[in-house]
Amino acid sequence: MFFSVAWLRLPLAVSLLLPALARAHEDSLFTSSVTYCAPPEEILVQQFDVAYFAANSSVSFNISAASVLPNLNVSATLYINVYGMQPLNLTIDICSLFSGALCPLPMYNFTGWDSIPLPSSLDVASRLPGIAYVIPDLEAFAQLTLTEVGTDQVKACVQSTLSNGWSTHQRAVEWTTAAMALLALLGSIWQSVMMDALALMPVRLLDLVYLYQTIAASGLLGLNYPVVYRAFTLNFAWALGLFAAGPSSHVQHSINSMRHLTGGQLADASSGGAVPLVNRKMSPYNVPESANTFLAPAALPRVRLAEGLLARASAAGSAVRVGGDVATVTPESANVLAPGIPIFVNSIGIATANAFVTVFLVGLVYAAVVLAALALAYGAAVALGRTRKGRDSDKLAEFRQEYPAWARAWGLRAASVCVVPVLVFSFYQWTLKDSWLSVLLSVITLLTIAGIVLYSYYLVIRSVVRARSSSTAPAPPPSTVPLTAPYAPHRAWYGALLLAAVLVKALVTAFGSATGLAQAVVFLATDVLVFAALVVLKPYRTRRADVLMGFLAAVRMVASGLLIAFAQSLSLKPIPRVVIGIITAIIFSVAVLVMFFNVFVNMGLWRLLCDALCCARRRRAGDRALASNPSHGSDPSILEKGGASPVSGASGEGEAYREQQ
Template sequence: MFSSLARLRAIAFTLSFHAIFSYASESSLFTSSVTYCSTPETLLIQQFDVEYFAANQSVSFNISAESVDSNVNVSASLLVNVFGIEPVNITIDLCGILNGALCPLPEYNFTGSDSISLPDSISGIIPPFIFKIPDLEGYAQLTLIEVGTGDVKACVQATLSNGLSTRQRAVEWTTGGITLFTLLVALWHSHNPTAILPYRLLDLIYLFQSIAVSALLDLNYPVTYISFALNFAWSLSLFSSSDDSIQDAINNMRALTGGGLANSTSSSAVAFVNRKLSPFNSDSASSSSGSISTLSSLARRTVNSSLLQQRDVAVVTSESDNVLSAGIPIYVSTINIATANAFMTVFLCTIMLIAIAIFVFGVGWASLLAMEKFRLGPDERRSRLKRAYPSWVRAWILRLSLVMFIPIVVFGFYQWTLNDSWLSILFSVIAFLGIMIAVCYPSVVVIRSVRRSEPSVLYTEPFLLNSYGPLYAQFLPSRYSFFLPVVVAAFFKAIIVSFISSSGMAQIILFLILEVALVLRVLILRPHKVRGADIFSSFLGIIRVVCSGLMIAFVQSIGVKPIPRYALGLVLDVINSITILVVIFNIALHSGIQRLWKRHETSTPSSRSSSLHGSSDVILEKNAASSSEDSSSDPFGRPRNPTPERNVPLDPEVNQPYNPSSPTGTTTDYASTRQRDSESTNFGSVLPRRWSFTPLHTPTDSSALDHSTPFESTLSRTSEEQLEKASHSRD
C-alpha cells in the first residue's frame, strides 16, 4: 500500500517540481511516501503507485485495494498542493476508468493498472521548471467519498518527488574525505605546536557542525535546506546506513530499560512531518478529508486497525501523536534515526572514535619502543621523541574533545527532555561529565598558569604549549583566553537547541546574539598572531551572522510564503557551499602544497644561477632572522640568547679587517671594506664577502626549527666549496 500511495504522490509531484538532473532520465514526478490522512472505514488501499510523465502528459498508476462493505460507490477527489498553492482540485468518476471495475467497489482484493492522459486544462498548469529544481515541496491527497451520503471512506496523502535533492551521497563522501585528508596532514604538522593546519582542521569541522546544528531549531525550514544540512550530519556523529543493525540494537536496549517512544524505521520520515510545515505547507490538509462515518461497527474498526498494522501504513493527522515536530525530530528521522535514538547513536560513535584514537596512540608508542630497542636513528632524536610523545597525545585528546563537545552536549541535553529509557539518560550523564572534564580541565590549567605567572609562560613552557596549545597557541599572548568565548557559546547553543525547542523565534534570536558577539570580539580585539588569521576568522563569523539573520524568515509565526522560503533556502545553501570552498582552499594553502611549485621554480637554470649569486646574502639573512626569532621566543623552552655563555677577549692587533694589500694588517682601507660588505660583521669586525655565508653563532637547539629546503643546503655547500677553491688559488 505504501508504494501505491507513493505513486499517488507522484501525481501531486506532477504538479510540483522535478530535479536538477532530470536530463539524465525522462522528466517525471513520482510519489515518495504515503500515509492515511484519516482512518479508513470501508476501503483499504494496499498499493497506489502513480507517476507523471511530462513527455506525453500522462499519469500511470497501479492500484491494489480491498473493500469491507458491499455496494459502495465512491468518487475520488484529488487535491495537489505545491508550495502552498493548490493548482489541482478535481473529482474523478471511478466508474469511468478501468472499464468500470471500481464501480461499485469490489469486496475482494482488486489489483489493476492503467495510464490516462490528463486534460489540457490540468497538464498546462505544470511549468517546465518543476522538473529542474531540487527538493520540490508538494503532495497529493486522494479522498474517496461515498456517492449519495458524502461520507469519507478513505483518505490518502502522498508526498511527491522528482528524484533531485541537495542531499547527495557524493557530497557526504567528499567532505568526509577532505576532513580525513586534513586530519592526516594535521597529524604530521602537529609536531610543531604553533602549526596552522591543526587549527584549520577544527575550523573545518566546526563549519560542518554549525551548518548541521542550524537545522535543529524549531523553524519551518524549506526541504532544500534540511537536505543540504543532512550532508554534514556525520560531523555530529549521526550516520545513516542501509544496515539498521545499530538502530535495532538501540531500540532493543531502550525497550528493556523503560523506553516508550517510537523506534526507528526504514520508511520515509517526510510522511510524518507536521502538516503545517514543509513540504505540506497546509493547515487544512488533514481536515479537508471530512468526517469519518460514524456508522461503522466497533468490530470493523478493530479489523481495519489490525490490517493497517500488518501493512505498516500509518495514519497521520494534525492531532496524531506520531507527528514529527521541527528541529531534532525531523532532522534525525530523515536519516532513519528515531528521535529517542539520537543520543545513543552519538554515544556509540564516540565510543568507536575513542577506540580508534587509542589504537593510533598505541601504535605510535609501540613504534617509539621499537626505535628504542633496535636503536633506529640518532639517540638524541629518539629521546626527544619519547619525551614529546605524551604531550603530543594530550594535545590530540584535547582536539578530539573539542570536536565531540557540540554533539555530546546537544544530544545529551535533548535526551534529558525526552524522559525515555533510564539507561540512555545514565549514559548521557556520563558522557556529559566526561566531555566537560576533557575540555574544562585544560582550560583551568591554562588560566591558573597565567595567574601564577604571566601569559608568556604559556608560550615558553614546553609542557603547557605542547599539551594545551590547541586552546590558545594561535592567539597573541595578551589574547590567550580568546578560546573561552567559543567554548561557552557552543555550550549555550546546546542549551538553546535542547531546552528552548518550543519557540523558534527565541532560538534564532539567541543564536544571532551569540554569533554577533563572537564576530565583534574578533573584529575589535584581533586576537590572532597573524593578520590573515583575523581576516579568516572574521569571514567565518560574518557568514554565521548572515545565515542566522536570514533564517529568521523561517519562523512559523512570521508566515513567510513557501516559495520565498524555498528561494531563501537555496541562497543559504549557496552561501554555505562557497564558505566551505574558501575553508578548503585555505587548508590547501597551509598543507604545504605550494612547496611543490616553489621547489620546481628553484630547480630551473635561471633561478639556480640567480641563487648562486645571492645565496650568501639570503642564507645570512635567513639564519640571522631564525636566530633572532628563536632567541626571542622559542616555543620549546630553549635558551633565548644563542650567543656563547663566556666572551673570549680578542687581541685588537689580530682582530683587524682582512686586507690583501696589507700583509701585516696594520693598514686598513675602511671605506673600501665598508663598500664591499658593510652589513656582515663578526665580533665587531667587517669580513670580506667570501666569509659572509657562514655567520658565526653558537649552535643551539633552534636548528631543529630550520625549515630550509634540501636544495638551499646543497646550494650553500656548493658556494662554500667554490669560494674556498678560489681563495686557495689566489693565495
Template sequence: MKSPISSLICLLLALLPAASAEEMLFSSSLNPCQQNNNFSATQFDVTLTPSNNSLSFSVVGVSTIQGYVRIDLKVFAYGLNVYETTINPCDDDLDGLCPMSEGQISLPTSNVDIPGDSLSQVPNIAYTVPDLDARVQAYFIRTETNESAACVEAELSNGKTVDQKGVAWTLAVMSGLALVASAITSGLGHSNTAAHVAAMALGLFSYFQAQAFIGMTGVNLPPIVASWTQNFQWSMGIIQVGFIQDIATWYQRSTGGTPSTILSSLATTSVEVQKRSVEPMMQLMKRAADGLTHQLIARSNAGSGDGSDTANSVVIHGIERVGFRAQIEITNIFMTGYIFFVIFVMFVVIGVVIFKLICELLVRMGKMKGDKFQDFRNGWTTVLKGILFRIVLIGFPQMVVLCFWEFTRNDSGAEMVLAVFTIFIMLATLAWASSKVVRLARRSIAMHKNPAYILYSDPVSLNKWGFLYVQFKATAYYFIVPVLVYVLVKGLFVALAQDNGNVQAIALVVIEAAFLILVCVMRPYMDKKTNAFNISISVINFLSAIFLLVFTEIFDQPGIVTGVMGVIFFVYNAVFSLVLLIIVLIASIVAIFAKNPDTRYQPMRDDRGSFIKSQSQLTTELDALGATARGEPKHGYYSKAGARIEDDDDSLSGGSLNPSRMQSQQTSYQGAGYTSMDASSGRHFPPSYQTKDGLASPLDNSRAGSMTSTQNRYRQPTGSPSPWQRGAGYE
C-alpha cells in the first residue's frame, strides 16, 4: 500500500522548499476522540525524534480518572494503522499518571526512550511527505476493568507544508502583471494581442478562485489539499494584515457585534478541523455552543466532573478553517475580504489617474510621441469606467461567497447592510451591463447583419462594455450570461451550505459538469487556442469537484484511498498551475516587448481587428467635413454626442426600430468612417452575419422573424467581395 505514495515523493519534493535536515514528528494540540471523555489538555506538546530514539512531551490538563491506567497508542497515516504500542506510566516513572487522580495534571518536559524496532515500524514517508495526514490516538485503559476511561487524539506534523506565502505572492503578482500587460498592449493599439492576454489572465484568475472555492467548502479535506488551496485564498481577499484586522475588529465592535477571540485564546483552547470519525461528538459540542458564541465556534466541556476545571474545544470547517489558517478571527473574515476589495478598487482608480497624468506630462515634455496611448488619453474616463466594470467582474466570485456567507453569520448590523448592498448592487450592475451588450449586438445584427460591427467599431461600447465579450467570438457575445449564472450558483452553494459538505460536493460536481459540457459544445471563446485554454481549466475544475466528492467519504472508501487522492490532487493542480503561469507569463512578456505582437495571433474570424482599426481611418478632408457637419469634435466618439450608439434611448426597446431613425443612424455611421461604398476608398463593407447551425444567439431567435424585413430594407449595396467578408462565418 505504500507504493502509490512513494511514487509521488520525488515530484513533491521538487516542488517544495528545502526541508530540515533532522527528521521528526510533532504535535501541539490534543482533542477528545470519544464521548464521556475523562481527560482534557489545555497544553500538549510532543516531539518524536528518530535520530536519538526519544519521545519528548509536555502536558497540562484536567483529569477525572482515578486509579491505575495503561496508555494504548495508535498511529494512523493516510488511514492506515502503521504503529501501535502500550505505555505503562508506572514502568516509565511518569509522575502524576501512576496512579491517576482527579484534578489538574501537569507533566513537565520529559523524555521517553523508544525502542529502535518500534521506530522502524514508522514508514519513511511520515518524515518526508508535506502536510502529513497522520494522527496518534491515546486510550487511557483502566487496568482493573480494562475499559477505556478517555481517548485523546493528536494531529502529527513533520514541519513540511505546501502552504507557502511565497507561492501565494507569486501567483498574485503574476495575475496582476498579466492584467497590466493586457491594458498596456491595448493602449499601444495591439487590440488582438490585448484581447488574448486579457482572456488568458481572466481564465487564470478564475482557476485560482475555483481552487479557493474548494478550500472554502465544509468538506473535511486532507491536510495537503487544505494547505494547497490556502495558497489561493488571496484571490478571495483573505489576506492577513495587522492593521486591517484592527479596523475590522473595531468596526464590528462599534456597530454592535461581538468579535471572536479564538486566536487570542489558543493557550486555553484546542482548535480542531471537523472530522467524520468524531462527527457525533462534534455535533453535540456544536449544539452546546450555539447559544454562547452566535454559531461562531463549537465548544464542549471536556471533563465530566463538576465543571469547575474544563477546557474548550473549537471545531472549525470551511470558510472558518480558511480564516483560522490565515490567522484571521472568524468574525473578521467578511470585513477582511470586503476591505481588500475596496482597497483594490481605489488603487486601480488612482493608478489610472496617475498614468493619465504621466502620459500628458511626457507628451508635453516631448518625451513621448503624441499618438502613444492616444485613445486612452482622449477617452480615459470611458476607459476607467470599463476598468471598474472589469474589477466588478473579477471580484464577483469573492463577494458572492463572502456576502451570502455573512447573511448566515450576522456579525453585526452594519456588516449585514454592507453585504446586502454590495452583492445586490454588483448583481444589478453585471446584469444591466450584460443586457446592454445583448442590446448592442442585436442592434448591430438589425442594422449591419453582424453583431461584431457596433460591438467593436464603436470605441465607447468597446472600452466600457468590452470586458464582457472580447474574450468570446462575435456570435457568442451573450455567453457572459451563463458564465455569471455559473459563478453565482457555485458561490451560493459554497456560502450557504457550509454545514453540509456532502451537499456542496455533489452540487459542485453537477455545476462543473454542466459548465464543462456547455463550453465543449459551444466553444464560445475567440479562437481555438483560447477555447483550449479555458476548456482545460473547466476539465481541471470538474476533476477537482470529483476529488472533493471523494473527500467527503460518501463512498466509505478506505482511508488510504482518501490520503493518496489528496496527494494526487496537489500534484496535478500544482503541475497545471505551473503550466498556466508559464503560458500567461510568456504571452505577457511578448505583448509588452515585441515590436508587433499581433503577428503571433491569427486575425479573428469575426474581423474585429478591422472594425477597431476603422476608427482611425478618418484621414480625408471629406471625413473631417462630415464630422464637422454632424457637430462632432475631432475625437467625438468619446464625447456625449459620439456615444450615441450605446445610449439607452437608442436601444431596441421603445421606438428604436423606427426606419427613419435607423436610416439616419446608418448614414451617420458611414460618414464616421465605419463603412464605405467601394474598396478603392480604403474602407470596406461590413461582413454579413453568417453562423453555423446552433451557434446563433438564443436571445435573437425570438426576434428573427420581426427583424427580417428591416434587415432586408437596410442591407448594404452589393459589389465586389470585401476582404472582411472572407472568413467571417465564425467557427
C-alpha cells in the first residue's frame, strides 16, 4: 500500500533543502493539469479544478461543462492513482448534486463551484498519509468518468494530475546557479588579465558549466524519469540555452511561423505543458499494465453527497462553449510526447521542433555579447593606455600586446561552452525531418563550432606529437590555452578524449531516444572509461586537480548507473524510481556545492572570509581583555605615582590588537 513510502522521509528531507522551499504550506492536493481520456463528443468539459484539504477533509471544486445530447442521465466514477496505487475508487450519485440540476445534464454551459466536507465513511485521511502533502513533484492523478445510467456506456472521461505545491524545480535554484556561473566568469576574466596563462579560475569556469550541462543532459534520455528528477534537471536547462517560455512568448511564436513557412509540420507547444501529453504508462500517471482505460462503475461503492451540500451553480447561456487548451489523450492518440527531449523541452514551454532553433537564437545573442565584451575590453585597454598611469603601466602594455591571443582564447572558451547543446540539438533536429531551414541552420552551426574547436585540438595534438619527437618543438599557440592549461604538458591531448566522450553522448542522446536502456548503458560505459583513463593517466597539473576531476567523473559515473533504473523495459515500481531519482539529484547537488566551494576558494573569497572572521575574533578577544582589566578598579595612588598596573601587559596587548585592526 501507499504507506510503504514512509521510509522516503529521510532522503526527502534532504532533497527539500535543494530548492529552498522554506515557506508556509497547507496540506492540500489540487489540480495541476487536465486532459480528456475519451473524445469529447457527448459531454464537453471546459474547466475541471478540484482541491482536497486535509485539515477539514473537504473538497473544493470548480466545474464548467455541458452536454450536447438531450435527456442524458449519468453517474460519476472518481478514481485516484498515487504512485501506481489506487487509494480512492468510488461512484458518486450525480442526481444528488446541485439539487438535481444535473439530471438530466443541461444542454448549456453549466458552471458549479463550492467546498464540501467529505463523508466520514470515505475515510480519505487514512488513505492519503501525510507524506503525500510534502513530497516534491507528487505523482498522482484523478480520473472522472461519466457513464450513462442504465447502459453503463462511457459518455465522458477527464483526467487531472494532482500537485501538493512542492517541486524541485525552483526559480531560486536557477538564479543561484546562474549567479555562481557569472561570479566564476568575472573571476576568470580578472585572473586571465592579472595573472599568467595558467590561471585556475578560467579552467574551473568551464568545469562548472560542464557540470550544469551534464545535469541537464541527464534528463534528455528516453527514460521513464520520476517527475521529481525531471523537475530537478530543468533547473539547469538554461545551461543548454533553453529558457522557459510562456504561451504568449513572441520568440516561440516567431519560430513556429518560420517552421511552418519552411515545410515544418510538427505540432507547436501545448499551453498546458508536457504533463497532459505524457504516455499514461509513465510518470506521473503510472497506470498499471493490467489497468483498464475506463473503470466499470457497477462494482464500486456509491456515495451520495446531497446532505449538507450548498453548491452554487449557474447557466452561462444557451450556446455550448468549450474553452482552454484541453488535450485528448487515449491509448490510440498520436499526440503523446515521446520520452526524452520532447518531454524535457515541452515542460518549459518549448515545442519539440523548436528546440534547436531556440538554442540557435540564444547562441546568436550569446555570440553578440561575447564579441561586444571582447571589443569593450580592447577599447578599455586603449583608453587606459592614453592616461598618464596607463602609459607607465607595464602590465597594461603587456596586455595590449597579447590581446589578440587573449581574445582568441576567450573565443575558444565561449565556443567550448556551446559544444554540448549544439551537438545534441543539431543531431536531434536531423531526426525530426521538419523545417528545411531549421536543418540548414543546424548544419551551419555545427560546422562553425566544429571548425573552431576541432582546429584548436588539432594544434594542441600536433604540438604534443612534435614535442615527443623533438625537444625543441614549439609549444601550442597561446590561443589554445583553454585546452592545455588544465593538463600536464605531456597530457595536453587528454581534452580530446573528453571531447570524444561528449560526442558519443550527444549521438546517443539524439539518435537513440527509442531505446532508453541502451542510452543509459552507453552513458555508463562512457563515464566508466573516462574515469578509468583519469585514474591511470593522472593528466592534470596537480594532485588536487586530479582528485577534484576524479570526484566529478565518479559523480557522472554513479549518476549514469542510477539512470538505468529509469528504463521503461525494466518496469521498476514508481516508489523505488522516485527514491533513486531523489538520490541522483542529491548526488548532483553535492557536486554543485563542491564546485561552488572550489570557485570561492580559487577566487580568493574564502581566504578573505576567513581573514575577516579571524580578525573579528581577534577584535572581540581584545575587547574582552580590556573589559576584564582590573586596573580601573585598583588604587588610584599607584597610577598617580607612575606605578605599573599588575595587568599592564594585558592592557598593552589589548591596545595593540585595537591599533592593528
